[in-house]
Amino acid sequence: MDARTFSLGLLASVSLSWSASTTTWAADVEQMKREAWSWLDSQASILESANQKIWSYAETSLEETKSSQELQRLLANNGFSVEAGVAGMKTAFVATYGSGQPSIGILAEFDALPGVSQAASPSPDVGPNPAAGHACGHSVFGVGSTGAAMAIKEMIAAGGIEGTIKLYGTPAEETGIGKVYMLRAGYFKDDDVILNWHPSDRNRASYGNTKAIANVKFKFRGSAAHASAMPWSGRSALDGVELMNIGVNFMREHIKPDARIHYVITKGGGQPNVVPPEAEVWYYIRADTFTDVVGYYEWITEIAKAAAKMSRTELEEVEVQSELHEMITVRTLSEQTHKNLTAIGAPRWEKTEVAFARTTQMEFQDPFGRTITDETPALSTIIEPLPEVATPAQASTDVGDISWYVPVGGLGVASYGYGLPTHSWPVVAATGTTIGTKALVTAAKTMAATAIDLYTDPEFMERVKADWRKSRGDAPFQTIIPEGQPAPLSVK
Numbered sequence: 001m002d003a004r005t006f007s008l009g010l011l012a013s014v015s016l017s018w019s020a021s022t023t024t025w026a027a028d029v030e031q032m033k034r035e036a037w038s039w040l041d042s043q044a045s046i047l048e049s050a051n052q053k054i055w056s057y058a059e060t061s062l063e064e065t066k067s068s069q070e071l072q073r074l075l076a077n078n079g080f081s082v083e084a085g086v087a088g089m090k091t092a093f094v095a096t097y098g099s100g101q102p103s104i105g106i107l108a109e110f111d112a113l114p115g116v117s118q119a120a121s122p123s124p125d126v127g128p129n130p131a132a133g134h135a136c137g138h139s140v141f142g143v144g145s146t147g148a149a150m151a152i153k154e155m156i157a158a159g160g161i162e163g164t165i166k167l168y169g170t171p172a173e174e175t176g177i178g179k180v181y182m183l184r185a186g187y188f189k190d191d192d193v194i195l196n197w198h199p200s201d202r203n204r205a206s207y208g209n210t211k212a213i214a215n216v217k218f219k220f221r222g223s224a225a226h227a228s229a230m231p232w233s234g235r236s237a238l239d240g241v242e243l244m245n246i247g248v249n250f251m252r253e254h255i256k257p258d259a260r261i262h263y264v265i266t267k268g269g270g271q272p273n274v275v276p277p278e279a280e281v282w283y284y285i286r287a288d289t290f291t292d293v294v295g296y297y298e299w300i301t302e303i304a305k306a307a308a309k310m311s312r313t314e315l316e317e318v319e320v321q322s323e324l325h326e327m328i329t330v331r332t333l334s335e336q337t338h339k340n341l342t343a344i345g346a347p348r349w350e351k352t353e354v355a356f357a358r359t360t361q362m363e364f365q366d367p368f369g370r371t372i373t374d375e376t377p378a379l380s381t382i383i384e385p386l387p388e389v390a391t392p393a394q395a396s397t398d399v400g401d402i403s404w405y406v407p408v409g410g411l412g413v414a415s416y417g418y419g420l421p422t423h424s425w426p427v428v429a430a431t432g433t434t435i436g437t438k439a440l441v442t443a444a445k446t447m448a449a450t451a452i453d454l455y456t457d458p459e460f461m462e463r464v465k466a467d468w469r470k471s472r473g474d475a476p477f478q479t480i481i482p483e484g485q486p487a488p489l490s491v492k
């Protein structure tokens with residue numbers, strides 16, 4: 001079905017619904033969803049080709065120029081007005097169609113990960129960009145979300161739905177920057193609900209917590225001297241960093257088990273015969289609540305100051321690059337997403353796709369000892385039940401920050417071999433094939449369906465908001481990013 005017949009079909013069903021009883025109306029909503037799904041099926045090859053491009057570019061955080069432009073082009077060609085380079089980030093954009101309320105935003109990520117290059121092949125092999133790959137599946141993420149927004153636009157254009165649809169192009173998720181600085185610039189806050197999805201090894205509505213995080217660099221300054229001839233004249237900034245890390249490692253015994261603190265030394269001196277005058281250590285400080293993160297951040301900053309005293313160096317700068325807040329879950333929205341995903345069903349895999357995923361599982365597991373058995377599915381074919389209670393937090397996402405201002409709903413769709421971790425080569429491999437295409441179309445259908453429910457059922461929208469208000473509580477949104485600090489121009 002092309003866009004025109006779709007629009008006409010919609011108009012017919014909608015004009016019926018206004019004069020019909022509630023039962024007919026409900027039936028019409030289901031009909032609208034089916035039309036959106038078949039429209040998305042008709043767009044599959046366009047979406048697939050967009051994914052192929054973004055997947056091949058594999059551009060990393062804040063460098064996603066071509067990927068961002070590809071999504072913008074698709075949206076502009078479909079009638080969206082596009083505002084590019086928002087919130088001080090050249091690859092961030094907002095594409096809007098329609099006007100008034102309800103306003104629903106859909107999030108599109110598109111950044112790749114450095115060091116995980118991989119071809120669309122089931123065995124390890126260098127991909128089109130030898131420096132990076134879509135190991136978190138953000139190429140399919142971005143394109144799937146764009147597809148959902150395009151489907152909703154078709155319905156608004158046909159008069160089936162009233163309101164606004166926005167597609168947010170949110171760069172640099174892997175470094176937790178994009179949405180944080182877009183939020184600080186005022187985006188998302190006027191929307192009623194935000195939807196998103198993430199590639200996964202299984203199909204499920206999101207109903208889980210995420211960890212809050214502070215992303216901080218500690219910079220020490222000492223003074224250089226010949227490390228053998230006159231070491232007493234120098235002061236080692238690296239000593240400052242090392243003493244700080246020792247202090248933090250002793251601190252670990254006295255923090256809650258949900259905390260995760262990890263660091264890398266990003267500057268440690270040039271060569272051994274020069275006392276290092278500069279050193280830098282980069283910390284991720286995580287916990288289940290941002291309040292705890294702030295407590296640990298303050299403690300670690302005290303440790304850094306003490307380490308500077310011990311080494312007679314200076315703690316030159318504490319740079320909070322970014323921060324992420326824990327996710328506020330909204331049960332009502334998760335339930336409806338689950339219902340829609342169940343109606344759509346898991347992607348239907350071809351034998352070749354199953355064989356491809358099975359090979360990636362085997363090849364990936366070899367160095368670590370296999371846990372894959374004959375019973376392990378190659379690709380998930382089921383919809384996971386919605387958990388009774390929200391799943392505990394492990395990773396972090398900047399989607400969490402938005403959830404403090406607006407209800408956020410999401411889902412995961414099987415996009416690579418079952419049981420495989422994200423940020424690994426098999427994810428790059430599978431999302432560059434038809435496995436990725438099927439996943440992104442399923443995700444687009446589910447988000448479009450949930451959006452249709454929200455646009456057409458004011459009572460449901462109200463329940464979602466009430467549920468969110470209850471989950472959110474009235475705690476203030478804390479921040480440790482200095483007021484007015486612009487988004488970083490690059491990740492260094």
Ligand SMILES: [Zn+2]
Binds near residue numbers: 137
């Ligand atoms: Zn991701």
